[in-house]
Amino acid sequence: MTDLLVSLAPIGGVLPFLAALLVTWRHLHPASFWLGVGYPLRAARVYLTWGNVAAGCGLSTKRRRIRWTLDGITALDLLTKGREDKRRIRRVQVDKAPGLGLVLPLRHGFKLWVRLPDGQTPDHYTAKLDHLGHAWRVHSVRVLRWKPGKVQLQATVYDPLTSVSASVVDQFLKVCVGRLETNAPWVIDFTTMPHWLITGATQSGKSTLINRLICGLAPQPLAIIGCDLKGGVELTPYEDRLTALATDRAQMTAVLNRLIDEIKRRMSTCRDHRVRNIWQLPEDAQPVPVIMFVDEVAELFLMADKSEKDEIAATATNLIRIAQLGRAFGVYLVICGQRVGSDLGPGVTALRAQLSGRVCHRVNDPETANMTLGDMDPAALNAARLIPAETPGLAVVTGADGRWYKARSEYVSEQQAEQAAVTYAHLRPTWADITTADVVPISDDEYNAYAA
Ligand SMILES: Nc1ncnc2c1ncn2[C@@H]1O[C@H](COP(=O)(O)OP(=O)(O)OP(=O)(O)O)[C@@H](O)[C@H]1O
Ligand SMILES: [Mg+2]
Structure with a gap:
């Protein structure tokens, strides 16, 4: 021992x-x-x-195999019978x-x-x-x-999503906002997916994602417009870099009308140059792209009394029009909401259909998850339902390849985003910079025909 x-x-x-x-x-x-x-x-x-x-x-798969076997042979058989008898051929099923x-x-x-x-x-x-x-x-x-x-x-x-930092340098209209579960960078790319629907319960990470987007977009030569229907509490800190900030429905309607006017001008310019979108125009004729953030979209559709019905319908129609035509004419949408359900009105479903980029954080009601991801793979919906409360920023998202992924945004505080807005305030285009003023917009009839 x-x-x-x-x-x-x-x-x-x-x-x-x-x-x-x-x-x-x-x-x-x-x-x-x-x-x-x-x-x-x-x-x-x-x-x-x-x-x-x-x-x-x-x-x-089950495969049939021919097997030699000694099954069913007694010890006496072994001693007394010939060698050939000891073997039996059997067909057996084996797993392959x-x-x-x-x-x-x-x-x-x-x-x-x-x-x-x-x-x-x-x-x-x-x-x-x-x-x-x-x-x-x-x-x-x-x-x-x-x-x-x-x-x-x-x-x-x-799990690569326990702590996340964006690892890819942002490019024009492309912002690396976090990481996918495959450990690849999660890039929100407006050139391939021009419009985004971001949903999530309170404290699930929507504003943090907007913060990251503001940080990424602020240094770029583009206009940012904010529609903050929570009375401006979320987007006002970034006002220095915003070309316009609408804090109620009336202001939002005015902003949307101006944008639609501008889209008509851009359509007219493109038609004159015989091109299909602003990116095919000569470089000096290309207008400034516009990214519009809408925080708490449900507020847009909620009606206090019946007199608001027409205003809501008009605003929703304008938003849908922008979503329909925006891609070709350089107007992009990022629409956020805690609760986005078909009960808010038929406009919501029509709008959703135009927003190809989806981000679904933890949600409280299955209807919102369904609205965000229901027209995708059912597995995406399941994954969204399982997002735990203790990992804010975790979401099910559409990847650049059009498939769904689990992803987590990089944590960017409101102060960091505000700092970026202040630092790049000098890059803020005014309405006059966005507008191609000397161009006669196309007529309403032509516009409606194009949009239809
Ligand atoms: N990607 C993230 N990584 C780490 N923590 C995060 C992340 N996103 C959010 N958080 C944490 O969750 C908190 C709430 O996030 P956020 O304010 O973005 O939620 P929200 O969805 O905008 O909520 P509300 O609907 O109430 O505005 C943040 O203050 C932060 O502490
Ligand atoms: Mg928020």
Whole structure:
């Protein structure tokens, strides 16, 4: 016994040393630790357990196999009968796991192709992503893309959304507002998705996202217009960089009318130059793009008494018109609301249809989640319902590829956004800078025909 302990003593000394070495390596250089230790272990787990995991997730297929078997043969048979009799041929059903490609490392996880057995589609895997995540002991698994006959899965080992900082430098009309669950940057790109609907219960992170957008847009050569129907409490701090700020419905109607007038002028300019949008105009003729923020859109549709009905309908129609035509003529919308439901009026559903970019934070009522994401993948709706209250800023969003992702915005305080607005106040265009004054706008009839 003593001899054994003596012979094990060097190992006892080496193990703590090795453990300390690994912990230090992981701490000092997590990227190389992941490639050298974490990833090979994860890849080995995926390959070694794939048969069981695929069977457990119902992804295996049943194959008929011919098996030699000794079933049903007694010991006496073994002793007395000939060799051939001892073997019986049986047809058995065995599980066959789908074929796996190489497990390739990513910065925060890994990806791999799976060959789809006959009869399976990528949807079979989409339905089992949670099961795969638990089996592989990773934070999340997603279907990354697919080709005929195969699907690529991406696993993220740790939650990249626990603390988020935007990592990509903003470009013209593109703001990196946070991170996607795949650890890719979350970019709100107005050139590909011109209008955005941002929903979320109180304290879910809507204003923080607006703060980030203000910080990103303030240094850019564009006009920002605010419509803050909460009486101006949210957007007034950024007034220095705002071309206009409307704090009630009447002011908002006036702003929308001016914008529609300007859209008509821009349409006229584009028609004269025989181009379809302002970006095809010669550079010196290109007008200033306008980004309009609307905070608490529900206030726009809420009616105190029947006399407001026409005003609401007119404002909603103008907003929908801007959404319809804005993309081509450089007017973009960011519309926020705690509660956005079809009960607010038919205008809401029509507006929603024009807002292709969606951000759904934690919501209290299923109707709002449904309104924001209901026309997308049902899995997106499920993911939004599961957003916990303790992670404000977490949201289900439309990515640049049109698919949905979980994402978290970078935390930007009101003071930071206000500071950005003050710093770039000199870049604030006036109405006169936005307006192409010398152009005769197209007629109402032409405008209505175009919008229809
Ligand atoms: N991305 C984020 N990361 C970390 N904390 C956040 C994030 N977004 C929001 N928070 C926290 O949540 C708080 C509430 O966020 P915010 O004011 O953006 O909510 P809101 O949706 O605008 O609420 P309301 O509807 O009441 O205006 C913030 O003060 C901040 O502490
Ligand atoms: Mg807010």
